[in-house]
Amino acid sequence: MKKFLFILVITSMISLNASESKMECFQAKGSIFEDAQHLRKIALSMGWKVFKPVSLVAGTLIKTKVNFYPEDHVFVCMRPTKLGEVEIRVQSDAKDAGKAAWNVIFGQKVNPVK
Numbered sequence: 001m002k003k004f005l006f007i008l009v010i011t012s013m014i015s016l017n018a019s020e021s022k023m024e025c026f027q028a029k030g031s032i033f034e035d036a037q038h039l040r041k042i043a044l045s046m047g048w049k050v051f052k053p054v055s056l057v058a059g060t061l062i063k064t065k066v067n068f069y070p071e072d073h074v075f076v077c078m079r080p081t082k083l084g085e086v087e088i089r090v091q092s093d094a095k096d097a098g099k100a101a102w103n104v105i106f107g108q109k110v111n112p113v114k
Helices: 002-014 032-045 052-068
Strands: 024-027 074-080 086-092 103-105
Touching: 024 032, 032 052, 032 074, 052 074, 052 086
Parallel strands: none
Antiparallel strands: 024 074, 074 086, 086 103
16 A cells, blocks of 8 residues: 555656646655755755755754654655745655645755756
8 A cells, every 4th residue: 555655646746737847856764864965965956055954954844744654655845936946845645644835945046966
């Protein structure tokens, strides 16, 4: 059942509309520092420098969601906005989890890393 849900989540991410085609996602591990670093690297590749304190706060929130849903996968997705900012969403694939909101993550615009 979990494999089916994982495939369903991945399929739904692939079938998003064109405005979200630049969305980057990763599966949260629940380690504050590891998830924060992964978040910073993805943001940098999108042209957005997220400072360490901001990413550590995000990592703490990610860990909280992972701890809240220990039996399910938690995905962190980031996407650029039309204003040149980056939004983040932390979504669990648990059936009782609601749809997570997109939130702007604070940082500074830089040249994207290729």
